[in-house]
Amino acid sequence: xxxxxxxxxxxxxxxxxxxxxxxxxxxxxxxxxxxxxxxxxxxxxxxxxxxxxxxxxxxxxxxxxxxxxxxxxxxxxxxxxxxxxxxxxxxxxxxxxxxxxxxxxxxxxxxxxxxxxxxxxxxxxxxxxxxxxxxxxxxxxxxxxxxxxxxxxxxxxxxxxxxxxxxxxxxxxxxxxxxxxxxxxxxxxxxxxxxxxxxxxxxxxxxxxxxxxxxxxxxxxxxxxxxxxxxxxxxxxxxxxxxxxxxxxxxxxxxxxxxxxxxxxxxxxxxxxxxxxxxxxxxxxxxxxxxxxxxxxxxxxxxxxxxxxxxxxxxxxxxxxxxxxxxxxxxxxxxxxxxxxxxxxxxxxxxxxxxxxxxxxxxxxxxxxxxxxxxxxxxxxxxxxxxxxxxxxxxxxxxxxxxxxxxxxxxxxxxxxxxxxxxxxxxxxxxxxxxxxxxxxxxxxxxxxxxxxxxxxxxxxxxxxxxxxx
Ligand code: GTP
Numbered sequence: 001x002x003x004x005x006x007x008x009x010x011x012x013x014x015x016x017x018x019x020x021x022x023x024x025x026x027x028x029x030x031x032x033x034x035x036x037x038x039x040x041x042x043x044x045x046x047x048x049x050x051x052x053x054x055x056x057x058x059x060x061x062x063x064x065x066x067x068x069x070x071x072x073x074x075x076x077x078x079x080x081x082x083x084x085x086x087x088x089x090x091x092x093x094x095x096x097x098x099x100x101x102x103x104x105x106x107x108x109x110x111x112x113x114x115x116x117x118x119x120x121x122x123x124x125x126x127x128x129x130x131x132x133x134x135x136x137x138x139x140x141x142x143x144x145x146x147x148x149x150x151x152x153x154x155x156x157x158x159x160x161x162x163x164x165x166x167x168x169x170x171x172x173x174x175x176x177x178x179x180x181x182x183x184x185x186x187x188x189x190x191x192x193x194x195x196x197x198x199x200x201x202x203x204x205x206x207x208x209x210x211x212x213x214x215x216x217x218x219x220x221x222x223x224x225x226x227x228x229x230x231x232x233x234x235x236x237x238x239x240x241x242x243x244x245x246x247x248x249x250x251x252x253x254x255x256x257x258x259x260x261x262x263x264x265x266x267x268x269x270x271x272x273x274x275x276x277x278x279x280x281x282x283x284x285x286x287x288x289x290x291x292x293x294x295x296x297x298x299x300x301x302x303x304x305x306x307x308x309x310x311x312x313x314x315x316x317x318x319x320x321x322x323x324x325x326x327x328x329x330x331x332x333x334x335x336x337x338x339x340x341x342x343x344x345x346x347x348x349x350x351x352x353x354x355x356x357x358x359x360x361x362x363x364x365x366x367x368x369x370x371x372x373x374x375x376x377x378x379x380x381x382x383x384x385x386x387x388x389x390x391x392x393x394x395x396x397x398x399x400x401x402x403x404x405x406x407x408x409x410x411x412x413x414x415x416x417x418x419x420x421x422x423x424x425x426x427x428x429x430x431x432x433x434x435x436x437x438x439x440x441x442x443x444x445x446x447x448x449x450x451x452x453x454x455x456x457x458x459x460x461x462x463x464x465x466x467x468x469x470x
Contacts, residue, residue, distance in 0.1 A: 003135025011148030014141040020233035030363030073101040102146025106187040107410025109150020136167030143191040144175040144184040153194040160198035176207035185393035193423035234280040238375035241358035260318035296335035299376035314382035315438035325372035348443035
């Protein structure tokens with residue numbers, strides 16, 4: 001049986017993205033915004049979906065998200081509660097007493113986490129008690145503000161500490177180039193260290209790429225966060241499609257991630273998506289009737305990537321695609337052959353593109369059933385653009401000692417700024433690992449070291465048998 005997944009949504013961005021994610025899941029599982037099933041859920045009715053991975057179901061046909069909501073100021077969560085009355089479990093909402101927010105400062109968010117850790121452990125344990133075959137956590141946040149980054153980092157440490165055998169996935173939003181707040185590079189650097197050390201898989205987005213994609217999909221240059229968040233929720237719902245509508249392949253998150261993550265450090269996954277049908281974005285304007293062949297090839301277009309790419313062609317380590325719609329197997333085979341000639345794989349990798357065909361929900365009233373759409377999750381050197389950009393912005397202020405006073409009361413900075421220096425080193429080591437992974441010698445020097453292989457270590461994921469390559 002597919003195991004249950006608990007979602008933690010933290011800060012403004014985390015909760016706003018979470019709102020779109022739950023809205024999409026409710027639509028795909030025929031659940032109203034009050035949590036009541038819109039379908040006949042009588043025992044005689046056989047459902048194809050597996051909503052209980054993400055929802056608790058009670059006897060009166062009410063579905064409650066397995067979600068924990070955290071924020072340091074109440075406006076976003078109150079707004080969500082008003083729009084989804086009775087949907088979330090009130091006991092799963094944590095708001096700070098003083099309602100001040102973290103003022104875009106990582107250390108404030110982090111310290112709130114330390115002060116309230118016992119309460120968080122209770123909330124998490126209570127939610128785990130309501131599962132039968134608990135699989136793991138997913139955390140949604142932005143890396144650049146104070147709450148999603150600082151409190152999010154604290155929660156990641158807590159999960160790694162107390163549930164280290166469970167899978168932790170993050171959906172992490174990086175800031176746009178027009179950084180609104182000068183200390184964003186500090187917040188991002190400190191959070192990146194926790195993504196590297198305390199998560200098993202991080203799916204990354206940047207707000208520049210998200211705005212460009214959203215503007216194109218809606219044919220409107222003025223896009224809101226709510227609209228960009230639908231793009232993120234499209235990725236999240238697609239990654240979990242074969243878990244919520246299970247068949248014999250890729251029916252658990254570990255089976256997907258172990259296919260594309262070769263070593264614990266290289267766990268940054270860049271999503272691409274095309275085309276955004278009304279299944280995901282009801283106002284989508286750029287509908288294109290494509291075959292699976294077109295979609296698989298289009299997914300390599302940098303314009304469809306949710307992380308801005310620099311001019312270098314990425315070297316791919318592994319790729320996973322999830323297609324939905326009317327898909328011909330022969331189109332998939334043709335596209336794989338074409339792709340293998342066209343893109344550069346790391347010399348030691350198997351040059352394989354893993355393609356999974358998902359199922360469309362029968363309950364989704366806004367679906368375009370004939371259209372093919374596809375998600376690509378790639379593990380490649382492309383993520384170095386994002387990591388290097390963060391390092392450059394960080395170096396520019398840290399080397400001059402600029403704006404450090406905002407962090408001086410933080411507990412991890414009581415003895416100086418070593419935490420910044422160490423975080424910078426940890427991030428550099430991942431950049432170096434990705435760079436090295438593009439070379440021939442990588443496999444001999446690193447991958448064969450037993451303890452680096454995924455599956456040979458207690459801290460790594462459980463690979464199960466549906467690790468198929470088409
Ligand atoms: P504090 O405001 O300091 O308490 O922390 P926070 O984590 O609540 O802040 P927030 O989530 O607003 O993080 C700021 C960063 O997230 C900036 O880079 C924003 O551009 C980005 N951001 C904020 N809300 C959203 C959202 O709903 N969607 C997206 N894509 N980005 C967002």
